[in-house]
Amino acid sequence: MIQWQVVVLYQKGFLRIGIVLIILAAFLIPANAEELSVSAESAILVNADSGEVLWAKNENQECAMASTTKIMTALITLEQAAEDDKVVTITKQMTAVEGSSMGLQPGEQLRLSSLAAGMLSVSGNDAANSAAIAIDGSAEKFSERMNQRARELDMDHTHFVTPSGLDDDAHYSTAADMAKLTCAAMKNSAFQKIVSQKSIQVEFINPQIKRMYANHNRLLSFYQGCIGVKTGFTKKAGRCLVSAAERDGVRVVAVTLNAPDDWNDHQKLLDEGFQKLQSITFDDRSFTAEVPSATGGTMIGVRGQIGDTVVLPKDSYPERTVELPQFLYAPIEKGQCVGRVVYRLNGQIISQTPILADSDVPEERSKQSIFDRIKQFWMSCFP
Template identity: 40%
Template sequence: MRMFKKMMIGLLVPLLLLPFIQVAEAEGTIPGPSTHAQSAALIDVTSGRILYSKDGDKELRIASLTKIMTAIVAIEQGKLDDKVKVSSTAFAKEGSSLYLKLGEEMTLENMLYGLMLRSGNDAASAIAEHVGGSEEGFVLLMNQKAEEIGLKHSHFMNPHGLDADGHYSTANDLARLTAYALHNPVFKRIVATEDKSAPNPNESWEYSWHNKNKMLRLYEGADGVKTGYTKKAFRCLVSSATRNGQQLAAVTLNDGDDWNDHARMLDFGFENFPLMEIAQKEQPVANTDVITGRGFTYPLAESEKSAVTKRLVLSTNSTETRSEKNEETVDPSFGLAGRIDLELKGEFIGSIPVYRKGSYIPPEPKSEDAALGEIGEVSTWATAWRAVLSHLLSP
């Protein structure tokens, strides 16, 4: 059984991380929209495919877009009902603020709403100190997360985004970070919220926060993400929207007409790169006794549909495996047989697990199901998959 578990985990886990590995970029497929941005990017959230990029790897200041990383690290590492105390270093932090009082306590969840809706720099510092032990400790976690999800042109020096040497990212990296974060149901819920109230322990009135992200009110289907501005970074924006089951995220850095540019970028993505069904769940694979374990969709231009190729890879250990110790036979009803690798113009875009006909096929977890247990315990859809596998493979 142990050998079987190793084989299953080794085969399945890589398949569950597809949005965050290298995928085919769409640059040059269709002329992109015009923008006023110094740098811009558009990404399909589910697949992680970059649909449009303008100087997308240019390292620039990113202002409060930093807080996207702050929020996802805090969500994954902290507990939403923890009380976060405002220290002397967090109190009266320069720039945008929630105007928290020295020594005030607020739940991490409410502080995250203040962080993302009102861009509170005091909240950013308080969250960092609570989750990371200090701002420096939290910044270490931010840079570790950047490395983990493959952000090759990003480096963080603080949790709020105030201008600092060595603090930068790119439009492409921020697009990938946003796609990663939007798979987290807590993050997704917070950034889609237009108005939020929170208890105020020092006054008779509640905090009331209105989201600075005007895209939520200007663009049909908008559901995130974050605004940013400093005197050196200028106007920065990440927005997201969902239409017909497809979610896109747009990024602009140093853009004086960002609201209009984002509308054009999102329109461009939805019109030119809709999600197309490449495979259906439980679809028979020709000339074999296996079927697909899940469906697969991918954002494609009309001209790209014929360029998708499929390659079946069968596992040699897929029928019957015995434990080295007790010669225990694996239950044949759990019949993972291999995978189908998908490529677009020679570039890998994903895999589909295949199972023997008649065997048990695990259900696909929804992103909402990823909030099982305490925050940080199961915080992404990929982690949720691993939790399902752990349960299925336990003795």
């Protein structure tokens, strides 16, 4: 991306030169730099780590979202399973739901976590319905739990009615809200493990068998770095898709609702995310310094450390500040934190790396008087 700034110069000759430079900059923009266009009625691309919006189209428009609903259903199911992965006995009521299915039959038994695998891979409506009834006694009661969780995630334009995503006039969300949900869900390790697999083996308790289910998400096979997430389709909602991909420490999430060409839409969106973001690890191990002892006569060696890895826009330039006291007071142990290196972007702290002492520094034998300590304190405040 070419960045330039218009500077108004008041000398006539320089003003002409400035105009020429601006015109040349316009011609330097690549000819293939086109505005991103997708088939989706509503779409969004976000930084999965921060939730920052990288690109959007009608992102707050309320739409039916079909089986991408199961992102919420599966997340709640897996959270319950983490506390008690109980065995669920399938009933006729649980399987009395139309649409895609993992083929559950009354009398079969499997765990909650297995139901989550079935709803996220082959988009089993029977699995979603079974989990809802097993957890809360009915799909209606479970939908209340879904809406409560939506409020917790600030999904302000979302209302759930069914755990499966079957059409209902009161069942809707937005691309922006589904992105919030997906970013939260991908922080759940069990959820992430399921949605990132091209196929998954589900173990049944009764009968004692294992069944293999193929994931409907084709992006897992042909998009480099794809790690999920969920497909969806109903006549009302159209083709819906939520995807996530990771490359070189950068993770992005894309959502499209009612997208006739959703597979291509998502390749464009994910590519856009990787073009805009970079992963940076702040490493200050090369930083060394010596800080005088407060009592004089001793220099204390200090060294920076490796810090956080953060995802930032490619055209961003963090400000680096080293914060060390003017004097250090013994005793000091090797490895003790004595300062920090701070990185800021747009005035906000984005990372801090510690500065540690290189060696032990024993306490001086001759104690300073209170007046000397006050003097040294004020000297450190006003160097």
